[in-house]
Amino acid sequence: MRWIWIDKFLEFNSGKSAVALKNVSLAEEHVHDNVPGFPMMPECLMIEAMAQTGGILVGEMRNFEEKVVLAKINKAQFYHYVRPGDTITFHAEVESIADEAASIAGQIRRGQDIVADIKLMYSHIDNNLGGKEFPKENFVFTDMFRSLLHGFVEEKA
Amino acid sequence: MAISREKIFEEVKEVLVDALGLDEDEVQPKSTLMGDLGAESIDFLDIVFRLEKSFSVKIPREELFPTEGLMNNPEYVKDGKMTQKGLEAMAKSMPHTDFSSFAANPDVNKIQDLFTVDSIVNFLEAKLAA
Incomplete structure (x- = not known):
């Protein structure tokens, strides 16, 4: 089982940008653990959700042939708490892409409010600088992950 | 008009301050990226991406590093x-x-x-x- 922190995509412009949505519910266990007595969505998990939104965007550019992993959080600045009942959206734009890595600029919003500005870097780990080898199977983009894109991009064989 | 060496240094300094989370005075011309400024391998790509943006040039990583x-x-x-x-x-x-x-x-x-x-x-x- 893998934790997926976005519920669905709202927009997907291959190679350019994507918008994903998450509904935060009081039924989710993690909202109770960060600050006891003050249920909220932990910031670290929102960064993970942003990383998943951007990671799928970057991975799809090369037909999910690369293993794309989060390598660096360049910026994560939060302006508001996200509470149960909130619907948040993750807006990701590709900034740069090379053989070894990619970067995105992201924003988390709740309606018109900006919840956070986030910039992330991904490594294409089969092209890592250390020359380390990884299993051939793409353990990053599992079927469950890719199923989020149904209806947004043409399924490639 | 060609951009001066001082101006290039100032831009590079800004890139390194942002990419590596440094104070401005830590970035000196002789500073080594890994030893003095604490860069790791992923930071080299981050630096390349940021330089490309700042200077509007394409920089293949294998040319610079x-x-x-x-x-x-x-x-x-x-x-x-x-x-x-x-x-x-x-x-x-x-x-x-x-x-x-x-x-x-x-x-x-x-x-x-x-x-x-x-x-x-x-x-x-x-x-x-x-």
Whole structure:
């Protein structure tokens, strides 16, 4: 089982940008653990959700042939708490892409409010600088992950 | 109009401050990226991406930081040191780098010290003039 922190995509412009949505519910266990007595969505998990939104965007550019992993959080600045009942959206734009890595600029919003500005870097780990080898199977983009894109991009064989 | 070396240095400094979370006065021309400024391998790509944006030029990573290909060549590395042939290849592919102290003791572990703030400024000066 893998934790997926976005519920669905709202927009997907291959190679350019994507918008994903998450509904935060009081039924989710993690909202109770960060600050006891003050249920909220932990910031670290929102960064993970942003990383998943951007990671799928970057991975799809090369037909999910690369293993794309989060390598660096360049910026994560939060302006508001996200509470149960909130619907948040993750807006990701590709900034740069090379053989070894990619970067995105992201924003988390709740309606018109900006919840956070986030910039992330991904490594294409089969092209890592250390020359380390990884299993051939793409353990990053599992079927469950890719199923989020149904209806947004043409399924490639 | 060509951009001055001072201006290039200031832009490079800004890129390094943002990419590595540094204070401005930590970035000196002779600072080494890994030893003095604490850069890790992913930071090199981050720096390349940011330089491309700041200077509006395409920078292939292997042009600015080309040692990976050199170090994987058995003709260039022997017993943990760069061979004469390796040093010549390095000098050719890294004209923006000061080899004077490295050539005296070409230990491959010291290669990372070749990447200095100055070497980035030299690289961009040549690239922007081209």
